[in-house]
Amino acid sequence: MASPSRRQSSLSSRVRRTVAAATLGALGLTAAVAATAVPASAAPAPAAGDLGSRFTLAVLPDTQFYSRYSADQFTPRYGTDPFAVQTDWLTKNADALQIPFVTHLGDVVDQVHRDVEWQAADRAIQTLDDAKLPYSILAGNHDVRNSNDNLYDDQYNLANEPFLKWFGAGRAAGVSTFEGSDPTGFNQFHIFEADGQQYLVLALSWRASDATLAWANQVLKDHPTLPAILTTHQVINIAADGETPLETDYGLRLWDKLIRSNDQIFLTLNGHFHGASRLTKTNDFGHAVTEVVIDYQMAYEGGDGYLGLYEFDLTNDRINVQTASPWVKFKPQDALTRYDQLFQEGPQQQFSIPIDFSERFKGFAPDFAAGPADTPSLAQKARSILEDGFTGPDPISTEFPGATADFPEVDGTLAHWRFNGVKGTVGTETVIEDVAGDNDLHRADPAATNSVGTTLEDVTVASGDVHGYSSDGSAACFANSSGSRYSYLTTAADAPVNDADLSKGFTIETFVKMDASWDAAANGWSKFLVHTGNRSRIDGFAQTPWDYTASPTALGISNLREFQWTGVPQDPTKGDRTAWSGEIMPGAWSHVAIVGEEDGTLTMYVDGAPVLRNTSDALGLAANPHMPWIIGADWVDDAARNGWNGCVGETRIIDHATGPDEWLTARADLTGLTLTGAPTGQLPAGSTVAALSGTGLPGATVTVRPAGAAAAAVAATDVDAARAAVAVAETTALAADASATAVVGDDGKWTARFAQPLTAGSYDLAVAQSLGTRSADPARVTFSIAAAPGEVPPGETPPGQTPPGQTPPGGEVPGGQVPGGDAPGGDESGTDDPATADPAASAQDELASTGSDLVLPAILALLALVAGGAGVILARRRRSA
CATH class of the missing domain: 3.60.21.10 (Metallo-dependent phosphatases)
Incomplete structure (x- = not known):
C-alpha cells in the first residue's frame, strides 16, 4: 500500500492540476499544463506480505x-x-x-x-x-x-x-x-x-x-x-x-x-x-x-x-x-x-x-x-x-507553472522572446517582445525575400498547445513551409544580442514542435533558431566539406528527424562543432537546451536529458558582425531558406552556462518571502496592527490568512472534511478580519493591509507567496493584542450571549433565526445579494465544489486570485521601461 506521505503528495498533485485547469482557463492561458492523465486505480496495492x-x-x-x-x-x-x-x-x-x-x-x-x-x-x-x-x-x-x-x-x-x-x-x-x-x-x-x-x-x-x-x-x-x-x-x-x-x-x-x-x-x-x-x-x-x-x-x-x-x-x-x-x-x-x-x-x-x-x-x-x-x-x-545496497542521487523534479510569470529569471540573460502578448496572424508590424532587453523580434516582409508563395497567414501565434513546462502559454507556428517557402522572425540589425560576447560560455534554450505533416523530403535539414551570417567569411574558419557558407550558429532538424546543433566556436580555426539528438516525433513538443561550458564542453539537452552525441573544445561562439538572430528558417549563402514546418515557443539566450534549476522548465523561486517588523508576543492594550510587510519575488502575490484555514485543509484527507475545516476557518477569519493580500513590487517589497486594523485578540496568521496557482509553504506570524478593561476581542462571545452555532438553553431560537445567526435561506449577512457576498468565501465554495482533495498551496492561490482581483501579476518584466 502507498504510504500516507506518498498518497498526500498524489492528492496535492491532483489539486494543483484541478485548480490550474480552472484558473488558467478563466485567464485564457494554456490548457497543456492542466491536462489530465489517465487515472490510476484508487484501490490500494497489496502489501508485501499478502499472498x-x-x-x-x-x-x-x-x-x-x-x-x-x-x-x-x-x-x-x-x-x-x-x-x-x-x-x-x-x-x-x-x-x-x-x-x-x-x-x-x-x-x-x-x-x-x-x-x-x-x-x-x-x-x-x-x-x-x-x-x-x-x-x-x-x-x-x-x-x-x-x-x-x-x-x-x-x-x-x-x-x-x-x-x-x-x-x-x-x-x-x-x-x-x-x-x-x-x-x-x-x-x-x-x-x-x-x-x-x-x-x-x-x-x-x-x-x-x-x-x-x-x-x-x-x-x-x-x-x-x-x-x-x-x-x-x-x-x-x-x-x-x-x-x-x-x-x-x-x-x-x-x-x-x-x-x-x-x-x-x-x-x-x-x-x-x-x-x-x-x-x-x-x-x-x-x-x-x-x-x-x-x-x-x-x-x-x-x-x-x-x-x-x-x-x-x-x-x-x-x-x-x-x-x-x-x-x-x-x-x-x-x-x-x-x-x-x-x-x-x-x-x-x-x-x-x-x-x-x-x-x-x-x-x-x-x-x-x-x-x-x-x-x-x-x-x-x-x-x-x-x-538493496543502492544509494542514489536526488532526482531532478519540477512542477507545472502556476502563471505566465512562473519561470526563473537569470542574471546574464541577453534575450528572452515570449509570445503570450500576441494573438493570431503575425504581420510585419507585429512585435514579439524581448522581455529581458532590447532585442524585439519582427516578421521579415515576405515580399523582400526569395520565398515562393508565402502569405502573411503562414505565421500565427497560437495559445493552448505548448510544452507543459513552458509558462509562456503561446507559440509562433509556421505553416506551409518547405525549402522554397518560408517565413521568419528577426531581430533588428542593431539589436545588442547580435554582437553579444559569449566567450565565457552560453545557454540557448527553446521549445519546439514539428508539425504532424512534417516530411523529410520537404522539411529535412530545416532550422528553427539561427544566428545568421556566413561562416566562410569568419577569419580563420577551417573549411569543411559541408555547410561552409552556412550561418555560424544554427539549431534545427536533420532529414532523420534528429535535432542538430552546429556552431562555430570562439576559435574558428577549430571548424564547427555539432551535437545530435535521437529521433524526434512530429506533433510532439520538446524543450531543447544547448549549454556551452567555460571549459569548452558543449551539451544538448532534450526535455532535460543530455543527448549521447555531444562535443568538446567548443568554447564560445563566433559570429559575423551585426547579423540578426532569426526564428523560423535557415540561412545559407547569405539568404534565408528552408522554413521550419512547425511551432517555436519562448526562447532565451544567456551569456553563461546554466543548469536545470535555471531553465525555462523550472519554476520561479517562491521560497524567499521575508517579513520585516512582524509583531510577536503580546502587544499592549490599545495597540493595532494595520498591515504586514516584507520582501519577496517581484510580481508574486502575498496572501495573509488565518493559519487555521491552512492547517485544517492540509490535515483533511477528504473533500467533506476539507470543506468543513475551511468553512470554520473562514468564519473565524471574517470575524477577526485578519486577511489581506498584496503584490510584490519591482523593488521586491510588499505591504499587505488589513481591511480594518487588528485590535484585541490572538492571531495566528499564515503568510504565503504565490504565482497564480502555485504557492510556497507559508510563514507563520503569531501574536496577541491585550484587551482593554471591558473590551471583547473579535470572534469572542460577550457574556450572556449564545456563541454562534449553539442553541440557547431551552432549545429556542429567537425571531425565526437559525443557530449561528444565519437568516433562513440567506448568507451569513442575512441577504442573498451576490454583490455583498464575501469573494474569498465564494472562492472557497468554488474550490470545494470541484470534488478534489484540498491542499494549502491551491487554497491560498485561488483565494489570492479572487481576493486580489486585478492585482495578480501574470508577467514579470526585467527590461527597463
Whole structure:
C-alpha cells in the first residue's frame, strides 16, 4: 500500500492540476499544463506480505541507442551496454520475480544498415537464449530498410532485411514458447504459461499488411480460449503534456481490423513514442482493452536502461506496473548523476490496471481461474532487489507553472522572446517582445525575400498547445513551409544580442514542435533558431566539406528527424562543432537546451536529458558582425531558406552556462518571502496592527490568512472534511478580519493591509507567496493584542450571549433565526445579494465544489486570485521601461 506521505503528495498533485485547469482557463492561458492523465486505480496495492497468484511480464522498450552506441560509448566507459545489462538482470531474477516471458517492442537497433548494432543486439538477446527465458521480438521502423508509413511488410524485399537475418523465424523456433510466424517472417506468436493458465502473445512488426492482419486474426481464431496480449511498435502516442494518450491513424487501423473484434485481446503494448501513457477503450463485446505506450530512448543515456515490469496479480484482480532500471543499479556509484534513478515514479510509470480476470475472460475462457495464492508481492520484490545496497542521487523534479510569470529569471540573460502578448496572424508590424532587453523580434516582409508563395497567414501565434513546462502559454507556428517557402522572425540589425560576447560560455534554450505533416523530403535539414551570417567569411574558419557558407550558429532538424546543433566556436580555426539528438516525433513538443561550458564542453539537452552525441573544445561562439538572430528558417549563402514546418515557443539566450534549476522548465523561486517588523508576543492594550510587510519575488502575490484555514485543509484527507475545516476557518477569519493580500513590487517589497486594523485578540496568521496557482509553504506570524478593561476581542462571545452555532438553553431560537445567526435561506449577512457576498468565501465554495482533495498551496492561490482581483501579476518584466 502507498504510504500516507506518498498518497498526500498524489492528492496535492491532483489539486494543483484541478485548480490550474480552472484558473488558467478563466485567464485564457494554456490548457497543456492542466491536462489530465489517465487515472490510476484508487484501490490500494497489496502489501508485501499478502499472498496471491502472481507472475511478472517483462517489457523491453526501444533499445536502439543501446545498440548504436554499445561499441563506441557504452562499452569503453562501462564494459557493456544497457541492453545487455537488462537481459542479464532479467535472467538472473526470472525465478525470484516469476518471469515466464519477455517482450521486446521494436527498434532493436537505430541504423538498420550497420552490422555492429545488430551484433550488440544479438549479444543481449543471446543471454535470454542461453538462459532459456522465453521472449518475443519484433521490428520497429528503425529495423526495416524502408519505414515509409505507406509501405507494408509484405512489400519489403525480404531477402534484404537484416531483421530477418538476425531475429527471423529460424531463431524464434529455438524459443520454447514460439508457435509460428507469418509468411514474411516479421511477425510471430507465442504461448506462455503462468500459474496454470496459458496466454498468447502476438508480436507484430512495423506496418502490418492486410495479409498479416488476416494471419493474426486466424491465430486468434485457432486459439479461441487464450487471453491475448498484442505487442507492436506503434499503437498510441503521447500528448504535449507528457501524459495524455493520443490515438494514431495506424493504431486505429489495428483497432478496427484486429483488436476491437477479438475479445481475447485485453492489453496492447507499444513503443516508438517517447515517454509513457495509456488508454482504455471498449471493444465490440463491451469489454475494456488497455493500450500502453512505453519508450525512454530520449531519456538520459538513450533510455538509462528503463524497462517495464508488469505484475499480474490474479488474486487481487489487477496488473501492477513498474518502470525500473537495472542499468542504474549496475553503474558505478561515482558515475551516477541526478538523472540516474532506479524507478520512474510518475503516474504513467507506476500504476495499477484493475481487471477482474475471470469476469473479463469468461466470454471465451469460462474456466479461467487464478492459481494458488502462494506468492508475495512481486512488485515489492523487484523494488527490494534493485534497492538493496543502492544509494542514489536526488532526482531532478519540477512542477507545472502556476502563471505566465512562473519561470526563473537569470542574471546574464541577453534575450528572452515570449509570445503570450500576441494573438493570431503575425504581420510585419507585429512585435514579439524581448522581455529581458532590447532585442524585439519582427516578421521579415515576405515580399523582400526569395520565398515562393508565402502569405502573411503562414505565421500565427497560437495559445493552448505548448510544452507543459513552458509558462509562456503561446507559440509562433509556421505553416506551409518547405525549402522554397518560408517565413521568419528577426531581430533588428542593431539589436545588442547580435554582437553579444559569449566567450565565457552560453545557454540557448527553446521549445519546439514539428508539425504532424512534417516530411523529410520537404522539411529535412530545416532550422528553427539561427544566428545568421556566413561562416566562410569568419577569419580563420577551417573549411569543411559541408555547410561552409552556412550561418555560424544554427539549431534545427536533420532529414532523420534528429535535432542538430552546429556552431562555430570562439576559435574558428577549430571548424564547427555539432551535437545530435535521437529521433524526434512530429506533433510532439520538446524543450531543447544547448549549454556551452567555460571549459569548452558543449551539451544538448532534450526535455532535460543530455543527448549521447555531444562535443568538446567548443568554447564560445563566433559570429559575423551585426547579423540578426532569426526564428523560423535557415540561412545559407547569405539568404534565408528552408522554413521550419512547425511551432517555436519562448526562447532565451544567456551569456553563461546554466543548469536545470535555471531553465525555462523550472519554476520561479517562491521560497524567499521575508517579513520585516512582524509583531510577536503580546502587544499592549490599545495597540493595532494595520498591515504586514516584507520582501519577496517581484510580481508574486502575498496572501495573509488565518493559519487555521491552512492547517485544517492540509490535515483533511477528504473533500467533506476539507470543506468543513475551511468553512470554520473562514468564519473565524471574517470575524477577526485578519486577511489581506498584496503584490510584490519591482523593488521586491510588499505591504499587505488589513481591511480594518487588528485590535484585541490572538492571531495566528499564515503568510504565503504565490504565482497564480502555485504557492510556497507559508510563514507563520503569531501574536496577541491585550484587551482593554471591558473590551471583547473579535470572534469572542460577550457574556450572556449564545456563541454562534449553539442553541440557547431551552432549545429556542429567537425571531425565526437559525443557530449561528444565519437568516433562513440567506448568507451569513442575512441577504442573498451576490454583490455583498464575501469573494474569498465564494472562492472557497468554488474550490470545494470541484470534488478534489484540498491542499494549502491551491487554497491560498485561488483565494489570492479572487481576493486580489486585478492585482495578480501574470508577467514579470526585467527590461527597463
